Amino acid sequence: MAAASSIYTSLAFTRDASHSDRHYLEWETTAFEDAGLRGVTTLTKNDDGKTVHAAIHHRPLDGARKSSAELGRRLQGKVDASHFYGAA
Secondary structure, eight states, X not given: OHHHHTTOSEXXXXXXXXXXXXXXXXXXXXETTTEEEEEEEEEEEOTTSOEEEEEEEEESHHHHHHHHHHHHHHTTTTSOGGGSTTOO
């Protein structure tokens, strides 16, 4: 999460909602020379209320690809490159 969030130059949470074991956070951010990105993060909690899964979705698609490729560069040697856009 720290590597991913360090890509952004600003981040603002704009809306949130909860239902059952899920919490949804909408956000807007800037990255890559002020390119605007938006997205939603879904957090799933267990019966004890602890977060057990996080899914982060970016849009537009070009921004998602750039974010994935940059994250792959930053995590090279730590996470398998096949998880990121542009992996050979």
